[in-house]
Amino acid sequence: MSEHADVVADLLERSNRLGSDPRNTNYAGGNTSAKGAATDPVTGGPVELMWVKGSGGDLGTLVEDGLAVLRLDRLRALVDVYPGEEHEDEMVAAFDFCLHGRGGAAPSIDTAMHGLVEAAHVDHLHPDAGIALATAADGERLTRECFGDRVVWVPWRRPGFQLGLDISAIARDNPQAIGAILGGHGITAWGPTSETCEANSLEIIETATRFIAERGRAAPFGAPVPAFAALAPAERRRRAAELAPVIRGLASTDRHQIGRFTDTDVVLDFLAHDRHPALAALGTSCPDHFLRTKVRPLVLDTAPDAPLDVVIARLGELHTAYREDYRAYYERHATGDSPAMRGADPAIVLVPGIGMFSFGADAQTARVAGEFYVNAINVMRGAEAISTYAPIGEAEKFRIEYWSLEEAKLARRPKPRPLATRVAFVTGGGSGIGRAIAHRLAAEGACVVVADRDGSAAEKVAAEIGTSDRAVWVTADVTSPDQIDEAFAAGALAFGGVDIVVNNAGLSISKPLLETTVTDWDLQHDVMARGSFLVSQRAARTLIAQGTGGDIVYIASKNSVFAGPNNIAYSSAKADQAHQVRLLAAELGEHGIRVNGVNPDGVVRGSGIFAGGWGAKRAAVYGVPEEELGAFYAQRTLLKREVLPDHVAAAVFALTGGDLAQTTGLHIPVDAGVAAAFLR
Structure with missing residues (x-):
């Protein structure tokens, strides 16, 4: 020692x-x-x-x-x-x-x-x-x-x-x-x-x-304002989930941001009293605070239960005014050697009766910005309780915010990963291909919402990825519109919205035509065809509200273009998914939303579908032992290689990582080469 x-x-x-x-x-x-x-x-x-x-x-x-x-x-x-x-x-x-x-x-x-x-x-x-x-x-x-x-x-x-x-x-x-x-x-x-x-x-x-x-005096924030009283928890979080992608889109005008929603009693109490606009306008004081929260927040002034379209319109007006005010602040104090303005969007947005939205370059930064503003509220409460809150002046704040030493600290940060500031929503994420996709997108910097009808499986995958700053889990049956809404709301509250949606949930029942029941047909079409439609519809609402584009990726199948035996229900549902890719690519392109597909085949090892009985049935169709099915599929390919869940995940990243930014309506085969499934 x-x-x-x-x-x-x-x-x-x-x-x-x-x-x-x-x-x-x-x-x-x-x-x-x-x-x-x-x-x-x-x-x-x-x-x-x-x-x-x-x-x-x-x-x-x-x-x-x-x-x-x-x-x-x-x-x-x-x-x-x-x-x-x-x-x-x-x-x-x-x-x-x-x-x-x-x-x-x-x-x-x-x-x-x-x-x-x-x-x-x-x-x-x-x-x-x-x-x-x-x-x-x-x-x-x-x-x-x-x-x-x-x-x-x-x-x-x-x-x-x-x-x-x-x-x-x-x-x-x-x-x-x-x-x-x-x-x-x-x-x-x-x-x-x-x-x-x-x-x-x-x-x-x-x-x-x-x-x-x-x-200290008892009411440091002034008199309560009934119009700004907090909504009931369920209604509050429902409205917050509706507003989150809109606010995130505004806060991402200069650069993409991750969001975080907070509705603690500290925040709601501050916003429910009449002095909160004046105190918020004074800004935070401690240098650690305003370096993360900016000198002051954007404060909404509509009632929490006002019509949504009225609130959204007002947010747009206030955001425009905020940007103009921040630019004026910069121009008042900048000198010839000041660093360039880093962006005029708010880091903190306060919504009376609802809560606080905080933003940053990643989920941790967004969360910490919110924590710092809670600190600032506590400071204002203490100062106002015993005196008058008098933070340092604007010029001093600028000297620190745009200090060359602060610029040097920012420059020392590691280069962001390709999907930093992006939020991915993966259905069927609790196992197999979905699990691999969730892990790969997280490894590339995305925040991930792991959705699965098996909540315990989704929870396990989210825990494998890391803390709640990196992944959250939701229980979601993609055949239920209500559960899909709840899942997207959870993602909006955790990360501000969504940017990448992967339609991966699926199942398969392998039977010939004469043995396929209506129940078999309906179940597979409900999960894959109808489920993908419902998820994409809900995703499009969020992506359009954000106004920052995005990606929808369908995990279809080689079977969507290849006619194989004893597989009519599964292959038909996959063909439906494949055509949804083309239809939505054509429809959503005007919003900057790209829609693409991946067509895997023969993903046996690690596959939830194959482990659930599909493997045994396909092995019986081909007359090989189930444990040799992966090798059998590999030998019938041009490359003679087995396809794994990680290979499918790599294709999803290729579509969403930025290098194919001008590509939409594409299907990528991940099948080691099946000539009969070549797209033509």
Whole structure:
């Protein structure tokens, strides 16, 4: 074990404890540090080091690779060459010359705050209660009332080297202090040991929380507005599902976004009171908040039960106004060296009586943006309870939002995968080909709604893919319009809408004509022909409402164009699906919706249909043992290769991944080469 292992272990444990409780800090917000001695591997002499959470990490999940490790002598020597606030960006670049060894995370803008304070351990956090004091109009006075001289007020200053100098001086001049309230920003605490530092952080948070609860007025958001009262849960979520694709389409005007719906009591209570429009217009304050939520949200002003067409029309008007306002904000403050405007669409849309829609480049970013706005509501409630909410000014917000350092952080993000920002809806996704498609689309960056009439199978596949930021599951029998509606609504609430719909649900009963019953015929046509029609119809409503195009893919069959024995019901249903592809491609093209098909054959291994008895019946037709059916199919192909579910999934990705963006009405054979099924 290395000589500093205990220091690092204690730091990580403290960070994880603090970061896992949303009362202490928001996701990816704040940073922690520890100082200690180590042996310089070059000189063999002692060296003072600091381990500090690096740029972009999250305290709750922080691991050692997420720490930046710096030499304290070099970091503190920067004080002598610091040229002033106008050169903050250069100081962050200088941190690279203070690093000790290779690896680790990039140092964040807050590194100086940790390194220049003499205490061995420092926490910088963004608790709602602390930010409420930091954004109160008379925050300095309230800080003294709340803490006496144990916590010191630091006026707003943009994060950077100068803020580190400020806090260092305050800690030095106030030896009795355990920390500081940073105006407009958050809190910083320090201590001689990791345990003391953590205890000081929690003392500041808990004391501020009690102070607000005991001193605060009862109605910080004003009087309730009956017209904006929350609808009943079922009605609220029904309306939210109707609005989600419309709002997502508007929020994706500049670039495609994933959405997330939230209707927590915190959000609904805020929107049900008369001061919410004025408070929302002031915007968020903590830099971590508005970097993810933009400076202010779009706020709908119609009643929650207003006619849907009226609400949609009003959303369009407000969205146009929002974009004009955001562009004006950019033009008011941009200078010649400012980064280009990143987009004028809202990240947060508030709908009274319904809830909040948040947006981002992926589901996690969308979810976190919503969580940050909940933090912002809590901050506004606290500040208004004890004073007046007074966030930092618009010009300061712009300086941070369009800071070159923030631009550099964005540039360090990994290149998005091909289907990032896309939502896929896969029927029959609980097994076989559907499972393979769901996994492949998720691996390419899509959020996936796994739909299957067997809910437990769908749930298992969604869990295999990952968290609810990557996949959700729904129980859906494609013969039921109501279940299809509920499934699409679930996808809209989870991810904002849908972009890729895969009609994969199917079954097969292999019988000759004279043994095929009306029940056999109806069942197969209900699931594949009628089911695909119902799913595509519902998908088209969502895709048209979004206005951003999309893909519908049918998993048909080689049998849709090839006449084989003892298969009339299945092959006829597949032929119906194949022609739906052509018909819908012709009809939906004007909306930018592409409709294509995949014609597999001989998918035995991993196939739910073959495992359900179809394999045994087809093997009997061909006179081969069931366990050899896959090999039999392979030998009758031109390539002599067995077709697997993953091969079908690859075809679906080929159709939806972007390289075939000008293709619609196509059927791709995935059959290893069956000449009789060549399309002609």
